[in-house]
Amino acid sequence: MSIQFQIEASHGAGRAGRLITPHGVVETPVFMPVGTLASVKGVPQDLLEELGVQILLANTYHLYLRPGVDTVRRMGGLHGFMAWDRAILTDSGGFQVFSLSELRKVTEEGVTFRSHLDGSSHFFSPESALEAEIGLGADIIMAFDECTEFPAERERARASMEMTLRWAKRSKDYFEAHKQEVPWGSRQSSVVSRRLDTVSSFDFPVSSKDKHTGNSKLDTRNFGLANDLRPTTNDDAPTQSLFGIVQGGMDLELRRESAERTVEIGFPGYAIGGLSVGEPREVTREVVEATVAHLPSDKPRYLMGVGTPEEIALYAGLGVDMMDCVLPTRAARHGLLFTSEGKISIKQARYATDERALDPACSCRVCRRYSRAYLRHLYAANEVLAQVLNTVHNLCFYLDTMRRVRHSIRLGEGTRVLSGVSSQPKP
C-alpha cells in the first residue's frame, strides 16, 4: 500500500476528496506549502500543524546539496529529520537543475550541473534522482523530467517530451527495484521517545478502504512513527508513491500525447509540469484544461508550481487536486500580504499607525493579535519576526482559500468561491 485516492464530491470538472498517505490523510484539492530545505522558512512545524497543513513540499536538489541525502536518510528520512509526521512530497530536482541554465549540461543519460552554493559539479539521472528521493523518504515522489523551456519550437518541445517519457520509464524501473529502501523504519528509538508527545491522529491513518464503499475499517498495520517497530523488509510495508510528469510545452497535441503515454507507463498519480515558466496566464489555463482531459479521473492530478490565490481556486475548479507554489511564502518575505480585500504591501507608510488587523476577515494568529502598524514596523526595521508573522498569515490565506474551494465543490457551488480571493493590490 502506498497511497489511496478517494473522490467524495464533484462539481463540473472540480472534485473534492481525500488522499490517504502513509503519513496521514490529505484533503483535496490541496495547496502544499514549500519547505525547500526541510523548513517552511521561518515557521515552526507546530504552527504549520495549527494552520492545518496536511502535506508539505521539499526540494530534492537543495536537500541533496545540504545537508545531503545520507544525513537525512540516517535520521529516518525527512519525517524524522524535520520532525514532521504528516505527509511530504519531494520534487525530483529536475526543475531546479533546469533553472540553473548556465550551469548544466543535458545528455540522454542525465544532467551534469554545478552547485549554486560552491560551484562543485554533480550529476542527476533518473536513477540517481530517484535514489535521492527514496533516501529523503517523502510519501510522494516525482519522476525525473526535463522541464521544457518557454518559448520552445515544436520539434524542441517534442524531443524534450520524448526524453521525459524515457526518463519516466527509467524513474519507475529504478523505483520499483528500490522502493523497499525507504528509511521509514530506520529511526532510532531515542527519536521516537523524544517525539512521542507530538504524535497526532494524523500519524495513523485508520482507513485503508474507500469510505464510500462502506468497507471502512481500522488498518492494523503501523504507519509513521510506529514503523520503527516493524522490519523494513516486510513486503507489506507501506512505500512511497512515484508520480509521473506530463510535459509537451504549450502544444495541446503534444500535451495529449505526453499524458497518454505517461499513463501507459502507469503511475498512482500524475503531475502537469512545464507551466508557470513565463507563458501568458490564459495559455496556462488552456494547457491545464487540455491536459486534465487526458488524465485518468480516479488518480490525483498535481499542477506544479502554481499559483496566485485566484489561480489555485481556478485550477481546482478545472479538476486539479494538488498544487504548490513559493508565492505565499516568498511574497511574505517581501512584505506582500494576501487579504480578503486585496494584496497589501505592508511596507507602505500609510500603514504606520493603522490599528486594524491585517485582514479583518482572517482568523489566523497574526490577524487576531497584531495591528498593521506593528507588522509595518517589523518589516521596516528588518525584524525577523516580520518574516515569521507574514508567512503565517499568507499560508493561512492560501489554506483558507483551498478550504473554501473544497467546501464549495462539496456544496455544488463550484467557482463561486472565486469572488472572495484576489491578488490585485488593495485599492
Add this chain to the structure above:
Amino acid sequence: MSIQFQIEASHGAGRAGRLITPHGVVETPVFMPVGTLASVKGVPQDLLEELGVQILLANTYHLYLRPGVDTVRRMGGLHGFMAWDRAILTDSGGFQVFSLSELRKVTEEGVTFRSHLDGSSHFFSPESALEAEIGLGADIIMAFDECTEFPAERERARASMEMTLRWAKRSKDYFEAHKQEVPWGSRQSSVVSRRLDTVSSFDFPVSSKDKHTGNSKLDTRNFGLANDLRPTTNDDAPTQSLFGIVQGGMDLELRRESAERTVEIGFPGYAIGGLSVGEPREVTREVVEATVAHLPSDKPRYLMGVGTPEEIALYAGLGVDMMDCVLPTRAARHGLLFTSEGKISIKQARYATDERALDPACSCRVCRRYSRAYLRHLYAANEVLAQVLNTVHNLCFYLDTMRRVRHSIRLGEGTRVLSGVSSQPKP
C-alpha cells in the same frame, strides 16, 4: 499606584517576591528578555507568554529612531503597539547613546549623537529621554544616566557620577510633572476588540495590597486593556514607575555615595548601571555586592545588562531582583545554545546526525520536538527557523534557571541551584 514590591522569602542576601505592575505580576528575581525594537528577535509574543515571560525590556534609543515615539504613543504605547499585555521596562537610551562613542558629544545639558542608521543628528537630555519613555509607555522606565566608561580614573568616575545624580533629579522632576501623559488610555476600541481573545489573567492584577499584611483584596480599578474605558486624566490612574540608576565606576566608595544620594532623591526602584563594560567578572561581583548593601531592602534592585546563566543565578543570590541581557537571544543567533550539560555550538559537524534533543533535561517546544541534527542543519543552511528555535530554547533555559533560583530561595537552599547551570562549552 504604579508598582508594588513584595518580598515573600529570602535566603542569605537573596530574596524571592512579586513585583506588581499595571500590566501584571512579575515574579522575582526575574530575567527580562530584550526586545530592542519592540520584538524579541524572531519570537512571536504568544510563544513568549508560553515561555512564562512576565516582563520584557525594550530600548528607547532604537524605538526613538524607528518607528519613532509618536507612532508608538498613538498606538497606545508599547503594550498596544506590540500587542503585549504583560509588563515592559524601557531603558533611557543612555547606555546606547554612550556606546556610540564616535558619534556623541556630552554636555551638562545632555548628549548630542548621530543615528547609527543614517547619521542624522539628535539630542537626548534627561527631559527628552523621559518624554520618549513616557510616550513609549513601559511600566518601568529608567532615569537618564551617563554610563561611565571602563577603565576610568577616580576623578572622571566621580564627575560622571555627579552628573548622573544631577540628571537623575532632572529625570524625576520631568517625570513627576508629566507622568499623567502615559498613553495607556489612548488606544482605540478596534485594537481592543481585535485582541480581546488574547487577554489573560495577567492583564488584571488583582491585588493592590501587600499579600503579607493579609489585606489582599480585588483591585476594582482597571488596568491594561480595560484602561480604554477610563478617562486618562483620572488622578487615581496607574502610572509608570521611574527607577534611579547607581553609577560610580568600579570604585566601591563612589558606588556607596552614588547609591545613598540616589536613594535620597527617592525612586520606587534602583538599578546598578555601568557594569558589564569590560571589567573582570570578580570586580563586577564586588561592585554588585557593595552597591546592594546601600540600597533599601524593600525596593526592587535591577542589575543592568547581566549576564551568563551562572551570573544571573549568582547575582540573584546577592539580592538582585531584576536582570536583563542580550546574551541568550544574541547567542542563539550565533548558534550558541545553553544546555544543562554546558554550552553547545550547534554549527559543529559532530551534531550533523545527532538524533538527541538539544537538552534532554529541557521541556521547551524545541527540545520536545527537534533533534540536534535538524537544528544544526537549519543553522548551517542559514534558515530563519534556526534563529526562531534557538532563541526559544535559550530563553527557556534562562527563564528556567531563574525559576529554579526563585524556588531555591523559597526552599532556603540558596546557591545550590548554581550546580545545574553552566556556560562552559560542553566537553
